[in-house]
Amino acid sequence: MCGGSKEDTPIQGPLFARKFNTVDSFDTHADIPRYFKKMDSIGRKNKHVSIISAGWDPGIFSLERVLGDAFLPDNKSYTFWGPGVSQGHSDAARKVEGVIDARQYTLPLDNALIAVRNGETPDFSKREMHKRLVYVLVEEGADRKRIRKEIVEMPNYYAEYNTEVKFITKEEMLKSHSGLPHGGFVLTSGLTGKSKQILEYQCKLESNPDFTGSVLVACARAAFRLQQLGHNGAFTMLDIPPALFSPHSGDVLRSRFM
Amino acid sequence: MCGGSKEDTPIQGPLFARKFNTVDSFDTHADIPRYFKKMDSIGRKNKHVSIISAGWDPGIFSLERVLGDAFLPDNKSYTFWGPGVSQGHSDAARKVEGVIDARQYTLPLDNALIAVRNGETPDFSKREMHKRLVYVLVEEGADRKRIRKEIVEMPNYYAEYNTEVKFITKEEMLKSHSGLPHGGFVLTSGLTGKSKQILEYQCKLESNPDFTGSVLVACARAAFRLQQLGHNGAFTMLDIPPALFSPHSGDVLRSRFM
Numbered sequence: 001m002c003g004g005s006k007e008d009t010p011i012q013g014p015l016f017a018r019k020f021n022t023v024d025s026f027d028t029h030a031d032i033p034r035y036f037k038k039m040d041s042i043g044r045k046n047k048h049v050s051i052i053s054a055g056w057d058p059g060i061f062s063l064e065r066v067l068g069d070a071f072l073p074d075n076k077s078y079t080f081w082g083p084g085v086s087q088g089h090s091d092a093a094r095k096v097e098g099v100i101d102a103r104q105y106t107l108p109l110d111n112a113l114i115a116v117r118n119g120e121t122p123d124f125s126k127r128e129m130h131k132r133l134v135y136v137l138v139e140e141g142a143d144r145k146r147i148r149k150e151i152v153e154m155p156n157y158y159a160e161y162n163t164e165v166k167f168i169t170k171e172e173m174l175k176s177h178s179g180l181p182h183g184g185f186v187l188t189s190g191l192t193g194k195s196k197q198i199l200e201y202q203c204k205l206e207s208n209p210d211f212t213g214s215v216l217v218a219c220a221r222a223a224f225r226l227q228q229l230g231h232n233g234a235f236t237m238l239d240i241p242p243a244l245f246s247p248h249s250g251d252v253l254r255s256r257f258m
Numbered sequence: 259m260c261g262g263s264k265e266d267t268p269i270q271g272p273l274f275a276r277k278f279n280t281v282d283s284f285d286t287h288a289d290i291p292r293y294f295k296k297m298d299s300i301g302r303k304n305k306h307v308s309i310i311s312a313g314w315d316p317g318i319f320s321l322e323r324v325l326g327d328a329f330l331p332d333n334k335s336y337t338f339w340g341p342g343v344s345q346g347h348s349d350a351a352r353k354v355e356g357v358i359d360a361r362q363y364t365l366p367l368d369n370a371l372i373a374v375r376n377g378e379t380p381d382f383s384k385r386e387m388h389k390r391l392v393y394v395l396v397e398e399g400a401d402r403k404r405i406r407k408e409i410v411e412m413p414n415y416y417a418e419y420n421t422e423v424k425f426i427t428k429e430e431m432l433k434s435h436s437g438l439p440h441g442g443f444v445l446t447s448g449l450t451g452k453s454k455q456i457l458e459y460q461c462k463l464e465s466n467p468d469f470t471g472s473v474l475v476a477c478a479r480a481a482f483r484l485q486q487l488g489h490n491g492a493f494t495m496l497d498i499p500p501a502l503f504s505p506h507s508g509d510v511l512r513s514r515f516m
Contacts, residue, residue, distance in 0.1 A: 029516060032512055032513070032516045033509065033512045033513045036512055053516060058516045060325070060329070062515055062516045063325075063500055065515045066500050066503070066504050066511055066515050067318070067321075067500055067503065069504060069505075069506075069515070070476040070479075070500070070503035070504040070505065071318070071469070071472055071473050071476050072472065073472060073475075117462075192465065192468040192469055192471070192472045193465070193468050195463070195464035195465035195468045195469070196464045197461070197462070197463050197464060197465070197468070197469050197472075198461070198462040198463075199459075199460070199461050199462075200458075200459070200460040200461075200462070201457075201458070201459050201460075202457070202458040202459075202460075203455070203456070203457050203458075204375075204455070204456040204457075204458070205453070205455050205456075206454045206455060207450065207451070207453035207455070210450040210451050210453045210455070211329070211450055211453070211455050213450070214329055214330065214450045215329050217331075218328045218329050221328075236511075236512065236516060237500075238500050238501040238508075238511055238512075238515070238516070239499045239500075239501055239508070240499055240500075241498055241499055242321055242324050242325055242328070242495075242496050242497075242500070243324065243496040243497055245324070245325065245328035245329070246324050246327060247327075247328065248327075250496075250497070251291065253324055253494075253496055254290055254291045254294055254494065254496075255290070255291045257320055257323045257324050257327070257496070258287060258290045258311060258316045258320045258494060258496070
């Protein structure tokens, strides 16, 4: 299930978990604990496995945050997103009057990334970690000054960031901004004794939905195997032995991947 | 158990697994399948959990290789090591006549890393992925030309790489080369449909042994919990739900790390 987390998955998840093992990409971070409890109770009652909130964030990035925190005792963790298209922010810009289409790129700020990589452990504001770049196609004769102002000052979406707005043509929108690339970084910087240790995970995706779909397929392998092993209830990617995501057997993994 | 993989762990592992849950850093990659079987049978018989081959490679890097392969269907994977000190290669250089001390740095080659990051999927020779830099302290009056030649032509250790040898003083060795930094990269480059997707994991360690020790401690948490859950036998880091490495409860992980 890869529908919307607002109206689709909260209905479809509980419905299908009564009849099947399920995998979903529920990504409203704050609601995951509650959704987990609901899916867990339905799964246990009906002897099905439900893997929830799979994908890259939540999903792989969650996994990397947990591993970084588990391996480095005195740590600070940072998640950067981008460069890539945020669909929620693009939608928000599209709702401004006079806007026909918009594409928002989230960009991690190099200086912030470099500081963390160098072993510094700063406290960043949102503005210091990411900036936003919005390509906008407007109606003929639209008031560009007003549109720019409405976008950059939009609360929750843009006001807390430095935002650049670029007006482009329909052709340019179609030619250069049709894809949905995305990506990001999870960095954990920690100390073991006196030694600074830094773990960094990065994904660079030409297609965010393609990759998310691929992660969900790997989770489907795991869901089947978990049920075969006698498990039921809800799981996140944190609760699953990584070997169960793999198409290969334990023997192959030990001889070729260890 | 963090002794040597040649003579310590193969004896100590089976011995202690009869009496205790164990965690070890056995790192002879080719012997892992056989060692796993032995530890698995002892663990099952005595109802103990043995986590074998923990650390960063084998260990976390193995995990990242498996995840990259599981999530990207049509993939190619690369592991780069360094920049960092290889203790085995340093020991080998130390055995050359006239050498008092030696420190070998394994260096990943930037061009190779950049090619993979750019989405190319080349077939590299060993020489094309890494070079070796050896700092050597020699006896007074030693034949430096012969020593350099013996090092760079040493089979298995140096002959397959471009190796640079630098002669330094005792003071320089003590001042600049007392630490055991290490690190490396696991990259998986794959296709989902037509989209190129690249996953990269990196660790940058000021102290290799400190970090390995810290990973083994996280595994000790998992070993205890696995036994509490009724498991026994051998496990690699591929077989363990990541949440079990963490000091935090499932509730905390779902609300703060997902």
